[in-house]
Amino acid sequence: MPTDMSLTSDDAEKFLLAAKRAEIQALERLVGSCELVTTVSDLVHQLQRERGISNIYLVSAGFRFSGQRQQQVRNCAASEAAFRRLLHHRYLQSTRSDSPQNMRLLNSIAYSLHGLDELANLRRHVDAFEVSALESTDAFCRLIAGLLSVVFEAADVADDPEVTRLLVALFNFMQAKEFSGQERAWGAIGFAGSRFDEKLHGRLAQLQDCQRRSLELFAEFAGETELARWRAVEDCQESRDLQRLRGVIAGLKDDEPIAAEISEVWYELATARIDAMHRLEDAMAARLLQVSRQRVAESQSELGHHYAQLQRMKSTGWTRPPALAVLFDPEVPGLYGSTPDTMVTPLPGQHLAHSLYDLIRSQVAHIHRVSEELEQTRRALTERKRVERAKGILMRRLRLTEEDAYRTMQTRAMEMNLKLADVAEKILQIGSGERSASDGVSDSASSTSEKQTVEAGKAGA
Amino acid sequence: MPTDMSLTSDDAEKFLLAAKRAEIQALERLVGSCELVTTVSDLVHQLQRERGISNIYLVSAGFRFSGQRQQQVRNCAASEAAFRRLLHHRYLQSTRSDSPQNMRLLNSIAYSLHGLDELANLRRHVDAFEVSALESTDAFCRLIAGLLSVVFEAADVADDPEVTRLLVALFNFMQAKEFSGQERAWGAIGFAGSRFDEKLHGRLAQLQDCQRRSLELFAEFAGETELARWRAVEDCQESRDLQRLRGVIAGLKDDEPIAAEISEVWYELATARIDAMHRLEDAMAARLLQVSRQRVAESQSELGHHYAQLQRMKSTGWTRPPALAVLFDPEVPGLYGSTPDTMVTPLPGQHLAHSLYDLIRSQVAHIHRVSEELEQTRRALTERKRVERAKGILMRRLRLTEEDAYRTMQTRAMEMNLKLADVAEKILQIGSGERSASDGVSDSASSTSEKQTVEAGKAGA
Numbered sequence: 001m002p003t004d005m006s007l008t009s010d011d012a013e014k015f016l017l018a019a020k021r022a023e024i025q026a027l028e029r030l031v032g033s034c035e036l037v038t039t040v041s042d043l044v045h046q047l048q049r050e051r052g053i054s055n056i057y058l059v060s061a062g063f064r065f066s067g068q069r070q071q072q073v074r075n076c077a078a079s080e081a082a083f084r085r086l087l088h089h090r091y092l093q094s095t096r097s098d099s100p101q102n103m104r105l106l107n108s109i110a111y112s113l114h115g116l117d118e119l120a121n122l123r124r125h126v127d128a129f130e131v132s133a134l135e136s137t138d139a140f141c142r143l144i145a146g147l148l149s150v151v152f153e154a155a156d157v158a159d160d161p162e163v164t165r166l167l168v169a170l171f172n173f174m175q176a177k178e179f180s181g182q183e184r185a186w187g188a189i190g191f192a193g194s195r196f197d198e199k200l201h202g203r204l205a206q207l208q209d210c211q212r213r214s215l216e217l218f219a220e221f222a223g224e225t226e227l228a229r230w231r232a233v234e235d236c237q238e239s240r241d242l243q244r245l246r247g248v249i250a251g252l253k254d255d256e257p258i259a260a261e262i263s264e265v266w267y268e269l270a271t272a273r274i275d276a277m278h279r280l281e282d283a284m285a286a287r288l289l290q291v292s293r294q295r296v297a298e299s300q301s302e303l304g305h306h307y308a309q310l311q312r313m314k315s316t317g318w319t320r321p322p323a324l325a326v327l328f329d330p331e332v333p334g335l336y337g338s339t340p341d342t343m344v345t346p347l348p349g350q351h352l353a354h355s356l357y358d359l360i361r362s363q364v365a366h367i368h369r370v371s372e373e374l375e376q377t378r379r380a381l382t383e384r385k386r387v388e389r390a391k392g393i394l395m396r397r398l399r400l401t402e403e404d405a406y407r408t409m410q411t412r413a414m415e416m417n418l419k420l421a422d423v424a425e426k427i428l429q430i431g432s433g434e435r436s437a438s439d440g441v442s443d444s445a446s447s448t449s450e451k452q453t454v455e456a457g458k459a460g461a
Numbered sequence: 462m463p464t465d466m467s468l469t470s471d472d473a474e475k476f477l478l479a480a481k482r483a484e485i486q487a488l489e490r491l492v493g494s495c496e497l498v499t500t501v502s503d504l505v506h507q508l509q510r511e512r513g514i515s516n517i518y519l520v521s522a523g524f525r526f527s528g529q530r531q532q533q534v535r536n537c538a539a540s541e542a543a544f545r546r547l548l549h550h551r552y553l554q555s556t557r558s559d560s561p562q563n564m565r566l567l568n569s570i571a572y573s574l575h576g577l578d579e580l581a582n583l584r585r586h587v588d589a590f591e592v593s594a595l596e597s598t599d600a601f602c603r604l605i606a607g608l609l610s611v612v613f614e615a616a617d618v619a620d621d622p623e624v625t626r627l628l629v630a631l632f633n634f635m636q637a638k639e640f641s642g643q644e645r646a647w648g649a650i651g652f653a654g655s656r657f658d659e660k661l662h663g664r665l666a667q668l669q670d671c672q673r674r675s676l677e678l679f680a681e682f683a684g685e686t687e688l689a690r691w692r693a694v695e696d697c698q699e700s701r702d703l704q705r706l707r708g709v710i711a712g713l714k715d716d717e718p719i720a721a722e723i724s725e726v727w728y729e730l731a732t733a734r735i736d737a738m739h740r741l742e743d744a745m746a747a748r749l750l751q752v753s754r755q756r757v758a759e760s761q762s763e764l765g766h767h768y769a770q771l772q773r774m775k776s777t778g779w780t781r782p783p784a785l786a787v788l789f790d791p792e793v794p795g796l797y798g799s800t801p802d803t804m805v806t807p808l809p810g811q812h813l814a815h816s817l818y819d820l821i822r823s824q825v826a827h828i829h830r831v832s833e834e835l836e837q838t839r840r841a842l843t844e845r846k847r848v849e850r851a852k853g854i855l856m857r858r859l860r861l862t863e864e865d866a867y868r869t870m871q872t873r874a875m876e877m878n879l880k881l882a883d884v885a886e887k888i889l890q891i892g893s894g895e896r897s898a899s900d901g902v903s904d905s906a907s908s909t910s911e912k913q914t915v916e917a918g919k920a921g922a
């Protein structure tokens with residue numbers, strides 16, 4: 001009977017090792033994403049500072065913060081240069097160009113770079129007082145939203161469960177910080193115009209609500225260390241003072257005279273909180289790098305262990321116990337119904353792999369554990385994306401504001417006793433039905449703007 | 462004001478193009494997976510034939526199908542050699558070793574190769590009549606289940622929506638065909654022993670049920686062409702005859718004398734149906750290759766279009782309309798609540814990209830469409846995995862057979878008015894809670910056997 005033994009050889013072994021090497025490569029790419037996220041976190045922080053300073057510069061007609069602004073523009077330029085250097089080194093150098101990257105991550109980078117390229121133009125407008133504080137803030141917000149979407153994509157394409165959890169926690173924390181920055185900006189605009197009308201009160205309340213929601217997601221995915229540090233930030237004197245000041249502002253009537261000191265206290269307290277958040281952000285970014293590098297090291301050591309085991313099996317001195325093969329393993333279901341009475345029982349714990357089959361089985365178990373954990377974490381991301389997309393559809397179709405669209409979905413969820421993600425799912429189903437009924441051109445245009453709403457929505461509300 | 466213009470340059474453009482190239486690379490890898498699936502489909506078919514022939518050879522104590530068996534072993538060897546050649550060419554050659562592959566796909570290949578390495582051993586046992594027909598069938602089923610898991614992983618890691626749909630349709634169709642093969646095997650065993658007891662009747666009914674479930678999933682994901690071809694198979698004379706014969710067999714009492722012709726008619730009709738399924742399988746595999754190659758071509762042409770557009774924008778003769786930049790785009794939400802009254806309206810259809818920003822936006826829209834479609838398709842896969850895992854837990858914890866575990870979940874779903882996947886979700890939540898309570902060693906062992914149940918469960922029921 002012809003069996004081509006020269007072909008069988010050690011293929012299974014080669015693929016076992018190739019699978020492990022594929023894991024190592026994926027984890028190395030992930031380390032790259034984490035390094036990128038770290039520089040993005042710094043750049044976002046610098047841009048948030050420049051936004052706040054530019055605001056005061058514009059509102060004071062250039063009398064205040066002129067020097068600080070020049071210094072902060074230099075800080076931003078340094079941070080931007082570091083970001084671009086990393087991008088060149090990591091993604092554009094010819095030696096690395098063969099290693100495939102993720103399209104979505106790269107495109108979100110293109111989007112952010114395009115925004116950064118416009119920054120010089122924005123600054124010229126600020127120099128010449130050609131933009132209002134509101135317009136300038138708006139532009140900075142768009143730029144920051146693009147950068148936050150890089151972090152979101154990095155989290156969404158990560159394939160290690162713990163790193164994904166940390167990235168999701170960091171992304172939501174960065175969002176909360178951005179909402180804090182926007183709250184500070186609206187407060188500053190209110191003080192500058194001495195106007196706290198109903199609309200402004202509503203916006204401040206909603207931005208505080210957005211922070212709460214983002215921080216809830218952060219808390220869901222963060223580790224104990226980060227949570228403890230965050231509680232310490234929340235419990236400090238500045239946070240309690242800020243909370244009290246929020247109450248005072250919420251009580252202000254429109255056109256009510258406001259003591260000048262309150263404006264400065266507001267800016268200082270909000271800034272202190274944002275800076276405290278940035279320190280925690282830095283700590284999270286450092287842990288992210290540490291954990292992702294550790295994953296690579298672990299995976300490399302597992303590969304070394306595989307090699308050692310295979311070596312040992314081949315060495316003549318090694319007394320090999322009879323190897324169980326997959327085709328005759330009673331634990332592996334074969335013909336349907338062939339073993340209805342002999343039930344599957346767990347193997348006793350084996351500390352040594354006795355055969356190639358054991359190595360393959362342990363790798364199957366490893367992949368199974370990782371995939372299952374990853375799926376649990378990703379579900380939260382998927383549900384979030386669904387909610388954002390459904391919100392975009394409601395905004396477009398019913399001409400609602402972002403907050404109203406969100407409230408509509410929340411109300412529906414409560415009425416129907418469903419999860420928010422399930423309501424979103426229903427909206428998306430209706431939405432996609434309507435969309436495919438429209439013609440190709442307007443279809444593509446509408447989904448462009450929808451995506452933008454979603455993209456920016458990640459950071460914008 | 463310092464802005465480092467030398468750094469800004471054309472980074473955004475480079476990343477726009479890098480993103481498109483990343484898509485092309487991913488699609489090229491996908492073509493590789495589709496080629497692999499095509500050879501797996503052929504190998505599985507040859508192994509199914511060898512399983513059936515070996516069965517009759519063993520049951521007849523070597524008096525029947527001896528020549529056919531030798532021929533079929535040669536067919537299998539040729540198909541296996543083609544499979545291994547493709548694997549070497551695609552995954553183990555040094556020039557390709559830099560292009561990262563997916564760990565899960567590679568590991569499922571290692572698992573299958575390990576099974577194939579045992580095939581010579583199995584054949585020697587058959588030669589020497591050292592295994593029963595049931596044991597031989599069992600071993601072939603395990604081998605085929607491993608190969609089917611390669612197709613499942615290929616579907617699960619694919620990142621194009623249409624190719625994923627085709628892979629999911631093909632996987633479920635291959636499963637249905639495998640259940641048909643197992644039904645044929647149990648029928649043959651029943652006829653050989655002239656026994657159709659209650660247990661055997663139950664198994665046959667359950668295998669028919671499994672075929673129906675797999676074919677429903679096939680129908681959900683297949684294209685119109687495949688569905689039409691499948692309906693033609695179902696409507697042909699052989700299928701109707703097989704259906705009638707199933708009814709006759711279901712009416713057989715235990716130890717009732719059976720006309721010898723029925724046994725042969727059973728084998729012929731079941732084989733005719735399986736062969737018809739294989740022809741459709743071939744057609745699906747061909748379409749899979751065609752569609753995946755077309756995707757690469759489309760993506761390459763889009764890259765060419767990007768280049769042409771960018772060239773045109775740079776050429777001096779090109780009168781460029783004022784370019785809208787992301788930072789000043791009123792359609793992109795900026796500061797929360799800053800534009801509550803000017804609602805987002807779809808852009809009129811643009812046939813020409815007028816600026817880099819337009820190109821980036823259209824690529825964002827493209828990614829958005831692809832991701833959303835992919836997510837819809839993958840949800841079906843995820844729910845399926847969840848059901849399989851939950852079934853594995855019930856089998857282990859409650860010591861149920863596969864079918865009983867499935868029925869238990871179905872009953873629960875009906876009682877609680879939930880989807881099957883939601884019931885599975887609840888079981889998994891309880892399961893993971895219990896598991897983390899147990900110690901590390903037994904934990905790892907139990908999840909090994911759980912994964913095996915799941916892996917094989919994909920093909921085994």
